[in-house]
Amino acid sequence: MPEATFGVIGGGMMGEALIARLLNQKIFVPEAVIVSDPQTARREVLHHTYGVQTTDSNQAVMDGAKTVLLAIKPQVLTEVAKNLKTPARETPPLLLSILAGTTLTRLQEAFPGWAVVRAMPNTPATVGVGVTALAVGESVSEGQRSQARQIFTSVGTVVEVPESQMDAVTALSGSGPGYLALVVEALADGGVAVGLPRAVALELAIATVRGTGELLHQGDLHPAVLKDRVTSPGGTTIAGIAALEAGGLRSALMAAVRAAYSRSKELGQS
Ligand SMILES: NC(=O)c1ccc[n+]([C@@H]2O[C@H](COP(=O)([O-])OP(=O)(O)OC[C@H]3O[C@@H](n4cnc5c(N)ncnc54)[C@H](OP(=O)(O)O)[C@@H]3O)[C@@H](O)[C@H]2O)c1
Known part of the structure; x- marks a missing residue:
């Protein structure tokens, strides 16, 4: 398997929307993307449609990719995090979470040693005209911040807000x-x-x-x-x-x- 640079945990509606646009805009090549999802049928669809690597192992995504998009439902986060080992890396990898209502503190606890960005996209992102608000965690480097912006710009407009404004963002966009x-x-x-x-x-x-x-x-x-x-x-x-x-x-x-x-x-x- 070639080394993946971008991983996605949860190949559902939002995960697929981002993969489709990121590949279309050549931000990543298909061989550099790895997606984990529990459903075989879902993995086959994603592999055949986009040419990305797929796996049923979230750990494989965590181990391989430098940047990981967490696109599962918030209710399964505890279960997912419990079964993951966070690999030690020289530079902290970047975790982008789109889980509604899941705080940076909670994400940081679940993914110790990772640089974390909390994102709130909206449904029009699935057709490339969404708006995503980003709240950036403390250990995120300037390079990772601009990567996060680039990734979400693929599905529409991006704004940065302090995390304290995420409930307001949720209520509006x-x-x-x-x-x-x-x-x-x-x-x-x-x-x-x-x-x-x-x-x-x-x-x-x-x-x-x-x-x-x-x-x-x-x-x-x-x-x-x-x-x-x-x-x-x-x-x-x-x-x-x-x-x-x-x-x-x-x-x-x-x-x-x-x-x-x-x-x-x-x-x-x-
Ligand atoms: N949809 C939106 O407009 C929107 C907007 C803002 C934020 N969000 C956030 O985006 C996240 C994903 O939403 P979505 O609409 O894309 O949901 P979704 O279509 O249900 O996608 C979630 C995917 O994760 C998979 N999954 C379940 N358990 C897993 C596990 N243990 N490991 C790996 N993958 C697992 C699901 O598989 P199964 O189907 O088999 O469970 C499904 O394919 C949510 O946290 C939501 O809050 C969504």
């Missing part, structure tokens, strides 16, 4: 796709209410949310500037916005983020 799915569905319902066929209404709603995000991003526009630009005096958009304000859209979205933040803190303590 982590849960945000769920909030926006509701917005899209409601817009489509509105379209149907005023006579559009369901499929057309849904296509319009999705394209509008997508295009507006892109316009704000590419144009580097403040949302208030865009809102002012699209509201002509006595026009249709200001009539719609008045209805949204009467319905409390802004306060509902702010309350959603606050509720998710409290829940994330609660889950972190349980």
